[in-house]
Amino acid sequence: MRAILHSDLNSYYASVEMMLNPSLRGKAVAVCGSTENRHGIVLAKSELAKMAGVKTGMVNWEAKRCCPNLIMVQPNFEQYIKYSALARNIYGRYTDQIEPYGMDECWLDITGSSMGSPLAIAESIRETIKNELELTVSIGVSFTKIFAKLGSDLKKPDAIACITPESYRKQIWPLPASDLLYVGRATTEKLHKHGIETIGGIAQCDKMLLKSWLGVNGIKLWEFANGVDDSRVRPFDYEPVAKSVGHGITCTADLENNNEVLQVLFELAQGVSLRLRQAELLATRVQIYIRDCNLNYRQFQCKLPYPTQSWREMVNCAMDLFRLRYTWQYPIRAVTIRAVDLISASMPQQLDLFGEHEKRKRNDNLEIAIEDIQRRFGRDAIRLASSMNGLKVQKDKSHEQLTMPAAMYV
DSSP: OOOEEEEETTHHHHHHHHHGGGGGTSSOOOEOOOOTTTTTBBBEEHHHHTTTTTOOOOOOOOHHHOOTOOEEEEHHHHHHHHHHHHHHHHHTTTTOOOOOOOSSSSEEEOOOOOOOHHHHHHHHHHHHHHHHHHOOEEEEEEEHHHHHHHHHHOOOSSSSEEEEETTHEEEEETTTTTGSTTTTTHHHHHHHTTTBBHHHHHHHHHHHHHHHHHHHHHHHHHHHHHHOOOOOOOOOOOOOOOSEEEEEEEEEEOOOOOOHHHHHHHHHHHHHHHHHHHHHEEEEEEEEEEEEEEEEEHHHHHHHEEEEEEEHHHHHHHHHHHHOOOOSSOOEEEEEEEEEEEETSOOOOOOOTOOOOHHHHHHHHHHHHHHOOOOOOOOOGGGGGGGSOOOOOOOOOOOEEHHHHHHHOO
């Protein structure tokens, strides 16, 4: 039987801030985006803030209303990355099979370890992180990745929970269906329509019936709920193939017309193109995500005429789709463009007789030259004329880089 740990650093961003600034300890603390830069939501909160009703994703003013004594601090991602790496170094003392799940969570496979029982190893990790990093961690111990993750959520903070083949029905089945990994809001609503509210309800339902409601994911969820999960914990040095590459940003002012959207897309797409070239990948589809001033999301995607790394081609295709699909009922607050369905740049391409391939090659060379000038002399050394005036994007700030995770390692 496998021995899998899932380690979750408690209230991670807030805990790092309190560790770096001890005067914050014992107080309600929230790490929040900047209200001035229109990122004013709660990114993480301490246990005391959570007890006061503060929730991740709350708008800053709403969080302050819930907890008048709430102390809001700006995120310090360099420190979060640093301590995440230090925690993984500690995990590496026990196994080389370490699979990150976000910045603050990791799975560890300690099957057959000579360093002690799974519970003893979990306790050693918990104490080591507390002593060396001054952070606390909750650890789930189980025989599958899914149950180990559920275990890390059962007891918080600074605790260990063990889920065995004999105990999982009692420990796991009464939990809400939404607690199971990969059961999101839409799936929860579908299950609710059919009277399924708990993980046990999923486990005891006919799996072919689940398939008829949820497709192949219904089979997977039935297996997860019944402790059937042979997905592996990937090795420490495993690098998943990128499934998509994107850039997104919250604008400094709402976008009110197609031209302003075009300016922002060109600004973002250059970063996407650069990362595709660095990874030697081509995009075959492009996606755009739009968030309006009422925080409603819309997503559009389309197939590109040719596999490409060109920001110009991606933006032209995305804008054609945007003009067709977006009705301008509300101004736009945030935009993301993403290259998806990526393939290797070395893969042979089927050309058509009437395609403007020489023109596309010249445009590619021009974009590469622009990227080289910007790399050597700075982003502002050469820019599109359309971005010189009225661009509603923060200056001197790197855009949020999004690399979507691959499916669970199997």
